[in-house]
Amino acid sequence: MSTKVLLISAILVGLLSLSSCRSLGELSEQKTYSSTPQYGGSPTPADGSGGGYNPTPTPTPTYGTTPTPSYGTTPTPSYGSTPSTPSTPSTPDVPTKHDFCGSCDYWKSHPDVIIAAIGSLGNIGKTFGDACSLIVGKKLENLHDALSNTRTDGTGALLREGAAAYLNSIVNNKFPFSTQQVKDCIVVAMTSDGAASAQADIFKKANDHHYKN
Numbered sequence: 001m002s003t004k005v006l007l008i009s010a011i012l013v014g015l016l017s018l019s020s021c022r023s024l025g026e027l028s029e030q031k032t033y034s035s036t037p038q039y040g041g042s043p044t045p046a047d048g049s050g051g052g053y054n055p056t057p058t059p060t061p062t063y064g065t066t067p068t069p070s071y072g073t074t075p076t077p078s079y080g081s082t083p084s085t086p087s088t089p090s091t092p093d094v095p096t097k098h099d100f101c102g103s104c105d106y107w108k109s110h111p112d113v114i115i116a117a118i119g120s121l122g123n124i125g126k127t128f129g130d131a132c133s134l135i136v137g138k139k140l141e142n143l144h145d146a147l148s149n150t151r152t153d154g155t156g157a158l159l160r161e162g163a164a165a166y167l168n169s170i171v172n173n174k175f176p177f178s179t180q181q182v183k184d185c186i187v188v189a190m191t192s193d194g195a196a197s198a199q200a201d202i203f204k205k206a207n208d209h210h211y212k213n
Protein backbone atom coordinates (compact mmCIF):
# COMPACT_ATOMS: atom_id res chain seq x y z
CA MET A 1 0.00 0.00 0.00
CA SER A 2 2.65 2.50 0.91
CA THR A 3 4.49 1.60 -2.24
CA LYS A 4 1.53 2.67 -4.37
CA VAL A 5 1.23 5.92 -2.52
CA LEU A 6 4.84 6.74 -3.18
CA LEU A 7 4.50 5.84 -6.83
CA ILE A 8 1.44 8.06 -7.28
CA SER A 9 3.25 10.91 -5.49
CA ALA A 10 6.24 10.55 -7.81
CA ILE A 11 3.99 10.65 -10.86
CA LEU A 12 2.23 13.81 -9.60
CA VAL A 13 5.53 15.55 -8.95
CA GLY A 14 6.72 14.67 -12.42
CA LEU A 15 3.57 16.06 -14.00
CA LEU A 16 3.87 19.30 -12.04
CA SER A 17 7.49 19.67 -13.08
CA LEU A 18 6.65 19.09 -16.72
CA SER A 19 3.82 21.65 -16.57
CA SER A 20 6.14 24.21 -15.01
CA CYS A 21 8.75 23.70 -17.73
CA ARG A 22 6.18 24.22 -20.47
CA SER A 23 4.93 27.38 -18.83
CA LEU A 24 8.47 28.82 -18.58
CA GLY A 25 9.19 27.95 -22.23
CA GLU A 26 6.08 29.69 -23.48
CA LEU A 27 6.89 32.78 -21.44
CA SER A 28 10.43 32.91 -22.92
CA GLU A 29 9.07 32.61 -26.46
CA GLN A 30 6.64 35.48 -25.83
CA LYS A 31 9.48 37.72 -24.60
CA THR A 32 11.62 36.88 -27.62
CA TYR A 33 8.78 37.56 -30.02
CA SER A 34 7.88 40.87 -28.42
CA SER A 35 11.49 42.17 -28.42
CA THR A 36 12.10 41.39 -32.13
CA PRO A 37 11.39 44.50 -34.32
CA GLN A 38 8.71 44.10 -36.94
CA TYR A 39 9.30 45.77 -40.27
CA GLY A 40 6.36 44.77 -42.30
CA GLY A 41 2.88 46.23 -42.43
CA SER A 42 1.58 49.58 -41.52
CA PRO A 43 0.80 50.39 -37.91
CA THR A 44 -2.79 50.43 -37.06
CA PRO A 45 -3.81 53.93 -36.03
CA ALA A 46 -5.25 54.37 -32.61
CA ASP A 47 -8.53 55.81 -33.91
CA GLY A 48 -9.29 52.60 -35.87
CA SER A 49 -9.07 54.09 -39.35
CA GLY A 50 -6.88 52.04 -41.62
CA GLY A 51 -4.31 52.56 -44.30
CA GLY A 52 -1.25 54.73 -44.91
CA TYR A 53 0.94 56.87 -42.73
CA ASN A 54 -0.69 59.93 -41.32
CA PRO A 55 1.94 62.18 -39.77
CA THR A 56 0.94 64.76 -37.22
CA PRO A 57 0.76 68.17 -39.02
CA THR A 58 3.36 70.75 -38.01
CA PRO A 59 1.64 73.70 -36.40
CA THR A 60 2.05 77.03 -38.29
CA PRO A 61 3.71 79.58 -36.02
CA THR A 62 1.66 82.69 -35.34
CA TYR A 63 3.66 85.90 -35.14
CA GLY A 64 0.87 88.33 -34.67
CA THR A 65 0.44 91.66 -36.44
CA THR A 66 3.61 93.63 -37.20
CA PRO A 67 3.39 96.80 -35.10
CA THR A 68 3.46 100.05 -37.04
CA PRO A 69 6.17 102.34 -35.55
CA SER A 70 4.95 105.69 -34.34
CA TYR A 71 7.40 108.53 -34.76
CA GLY A 72 5.17 111.30 -33.58
CA THR A 73 4.83 114.70 -35.18
CA THR A 74 7.95 116.19 -36.75
CA PRO A 75 8.81 119.27 -34.69
CA THR A 76 9.00 122.55 -36.55
CA PRO A 77 12.39 124.17 -35.84
CA SER A 78 12.23 127.60 -34.29
CA TYR A 79 15.01 129.96 -35.19
CA GLY A 80 13.74 132.93 -33.31
CA SER A 81 12.87 136.27 -34.72
CA THR A 82 14.59 137.65 -37.81
CA PRO A 83 17.47 139.88 -36.73
CA SER A 84 16.88 143.50 -37.44
CA THR A 85 18.91 145.19 -40.13
CA PRO A 86 21.78 147.09 -38.54
CA SER A 87 21.31 150.79 -38.81
CA THR A 88 23.72 152.75 -40.96
CA PRO A 89 25.88 155.00 -38.81
CA SER A 90 24.88 158.57 -39.19
CA THR A 91 27.20 161.01 -40.89
CA PRO A 92 28.91 163.28 -38.33
CA ASP A 93 27.71 166.81 -38.24
CA VAL A 94 29.94 169.29 -39.98
CA PRO A 95 31.05 172.05 -37.63
CA THR A 96 29.54 175.09 -39.34
CA LYS A 97 29.42 177.51 -36.44
CA HIS A 98 30.83 180.88 -37.34
CA ASP A 99 33.27 180.79 -34.44
CA PHE A 100 34.42 177.19 -34.91
CA CYS A 101 38.10 176.59 -35.57
CA GLY A 102 39.58 173.14 -35.28
CA SER A 103 43.21 172.70 -34.33
CA CYS A 104 45.56 170.45 -36.24
CA ASP A 105 45.09 167.73 -33.61
CA TYR A 106 41.29 168.00 -33.86
CA TRP A 107 41.19 167.45 -37.62
CA LYS A 108 43.80 164.72 -37.43
CA SER A 109 41.63 162.82 -34.90
CA HIS A 110 38.40 163.26 -36.92
CA PRO A 111 38.91 162.02 -40.49
CA ASP A 112 35.16 161.35 -40.67
CA VAL A 113 34.50 165.07 -40.16
CA ILE A 114 36.96 165.87 -42.96
CA ILE A 115 34.97 163.61 -45.29
CA ALA A 116 31.70 165.21 -44.14
CA ALA A 117 33.12 168.70 -44.81
CA ILE A 118 34.65 168.23 -48.27
CA GLY A 119 33.28 164.84 -49.42
CA SER A 120 36.62 162.98 -49.15
CA LEU A 121 39.99 163.15 -47.48
CA GLY A 122 41.14 165.49 -50.23
CA ASN A 123 44.23 165.42 -52.38
CA ILE A 124 47.34 167.49 -51.69
CA GLY A 125 48.22 167.98 -55.36
CA LYS A 126 44.74 169.15 -56.31
CA THR A 127 44.38 171.27 -53.17
CA PHE A 128 47.77 172.96 -52.88
CA GLY A 129 49.13 172.52 -56.39
CA ASP A 130 51.46 170.15 -58.16
CA ALA A 131 54.55 171.96 -56.90
CA CYS A 132 53.58 171.19 -53.31
CA SER A 133 52.87 167.57 -54.24
CA LEU A 134 56.32 167.22 -55.79
CA ILE A 135 57.97 168.65 -52.66
CA VAL A 136 56.25 166.38 -50.15
CA GLY A 137 56.39 163.26 -52.34
CA LYS A 138 53.97 160.37 -52.74
CA LYS A 139 53.94 159.42 -49.07
CA LEU A 140 51.57 162.28 -48.32
CA GLU A 141 48.61 162.01 -50.66
CA ASN A 142 45.63 163.54 -48.82
CA LEU A 143 44.81 166.11 -46.15
CA HIS A 144 44.75 163.52 -43.36
CA ASP A 145 48.29 162.49 -44.35
CA ALA A 146 49.35 166.14 -44.24
CA LEU A 147 47.82 166.59 -40.76
CA SER A 148 49.52 163.41 -39.50
CA ASN A 149 53.01 163.96 -40.95
CA THR A 150 55.87 163.93 -38.44
CA ARG A 151 58.41 166.04 -40.28
CA THR A 152 60.24 168.44 -37.96
CA ASP A 153 61.19 171.07 -40.57
CA GLY A 154 59.25 174.11 -41.73
CA THR A 155 57.64 172.22 -44.62
CA GLY A 156 56.23 169.60 -42.26
CA ALA A 157 54.81 172.28 -39.94
CA LEU A 158 53.30 174.16 -42.91
CA LEU A 159 51.58 171.00 -44.17
CA ARG A 160 50.02 170.33 -40.75
CA GLU A 161 48.84 173.86 -39.97
CA GLY A 162 48.05 174.70 -43.62
CA ALA A 163 45.73 171.66 -43.94
CA ALA A 164 43.92 172.64 -40.72
CA ALA A 165 43.62 176.26 -41.93
CA TYR A 166 42.22 175.07 -45.27
CA LEU A 167 39.47 173.04 -43.53
CA ASN A 168 38.66 175.85 -41.10
CA SER A 169 38.26 178.29 -43.97
CA ILE A 170 35.62 175.99 -45.46
CA VAL A 171 33.52 175.41 -42.35
CA ASN A 172 33.93 178.88 -40.79
CA ASN A 173 33.10 181.94 -42.88
CA LYS A 174 34.70 184.14 -40.21
CA PHE A 175 38.09 182.44 -40.37
CA PRO A 176 40.84 185.07 -40.84
CA PHE A 177 41.77 183.60 -44.25
CA SER A 178 39.58 182.59 -47.12
CA THR A 179 40.06 179.19 -48.75
CA GLN A 180 41.86 180.73 -51.73
CA GLN A 181 44.16 182.81 -49.49
CA VAL A 182 45.19 179.65 -47.58
CA LYS A 183 46.07 177.87 -50.84
CA ASP A 184 48.04 180.85 -52.17
CA CYS A 185 50.01 181.30 -48.94
CA ILE A 186 51.00 177.63 -48.92
CA VAL A 187 52.22 177.71 -52.53
CA VAL A 188 54.35 180.84 -51.83
CA ALA A 189 55.75 179.59 -48.49
CA MET A 190 56.90 176.27 -50.00
CA THR A 191 59.72 178.11 -51.78
CA SER A 192 61.96 177.97 -48.69
CA ASP A 193 62.03 176.22 -45.34
CA GLY A 194 62.20 179.56 -43.47
CA ALA A 195 59.12 180.92 -45.27
CA ALA A 196 57.30 177.65 -44.65
CA SER A 197 58.06 177.79 -40.92
CA ALA A 198 56.92 181.43 -40.65
CA GLN A 199 53.66 180.80 -42.49
CA ALA A 200 53.04 177.68 -40.34
CA ASP A 201 53.21 179.85 -37.21
CA ILE A 202 50.64 182.29 -38.65
CA PHE A 203 48.23 179.49 -39.54
CA LYS A 204 48.67 177.91 -36.10
CA LYS A 205 47.61 181.14 -34.38
CA ALA A 206 44.56 181.40 -36.63
CA ASN A 207 43.64 177.78 -35.98
CA ASP A 208 43.99 178.30 -32.21
CA HIS A 209 42.02 181.62 -32.14
CA HIS A 210 45.13 183.64 -31.40
CA TYR A 211 45.55 185.43 -34.72
CA LYS A 212 45.07 189.19 -34.89
CA ASN A 213 45.13 191.28 -38.08
